[in-house]
Amino acid sequence: MSNTSTKSTSGRAFGVTLCAIISIALALILYDYIRDWGYSHSSYESSYGVESYSRPKTAAELRAELLERERENPTEYLDTSGKYWRNLINELVVEGDVLNTATMAKFKDPEITVNWYSKTGTQIGSKTYTKYEFLRPNHSVHFKYKMYAPSEVVSVAIGVTDAKASQ
Structure with a gap:
């Protein structure tokens, strides 16, 4: 056992x-x-x-974060629209608007760049203009520029390349 x-x-x-x-x-x-x-x-x-x-974050903290994010990247919140044509003395006329799509941030002095393209799509040249205006949130600023561009220009692209955050 x-x-x-x-x-x-x-x-x-x-x-x-x-x-x-x-x-x-x-x-x-x-x-x-x-x-x-x-x-x-x-x-x-x-x-x-x-x-x-x-x-949870307070409304004031959320607004401050949004404002800071918008101020850091102004070109993301500035859109352009416009048209172009040649006038009687063969100047290229570019006219349009810059719209601030930001919710809270104000910007000033947007730099508007006009690129000229040939019929093959090659960039022939460009010119940058500064519009000395303030852009409030959800508002736009009108622009109109006349320039001498090469006769080979077939199309134009307009865009905002820089702006400054405003207080």
Whole structure:
């Protein structure tokens, strides 16, 4: 009988040891998973500007962030539209509007660049003009420029290349 009790004791010890090893392995896997989730969660926070605490931003903080974002990239918020033609003395006339699509930021002195293109699509030349005006949010400024351009000019592109943020 003593042989039987030894076998069950060693079998029980083996089972307990096996359960302990499996439990430790599962705990390590769970720990690793939670740690990886924490790292990925914190990288999500840092890459998207989400703060680690849960206090929502106030309206004033959101407005300040938006204003700063708009002021940093004025050309993203300034759109141009216009038309061009040749007048009786063969000047190229370019007329249009610069629209400020920003919600909060004001800009001033937009630089309007006119590019001239040939019939093959090659850029022949360009000219930049500064319009000394203020651009309030969701408002536009009108421009009209006359220039002597080569006779090979077939098309024109108009765009804002720079502007200054205004207080």
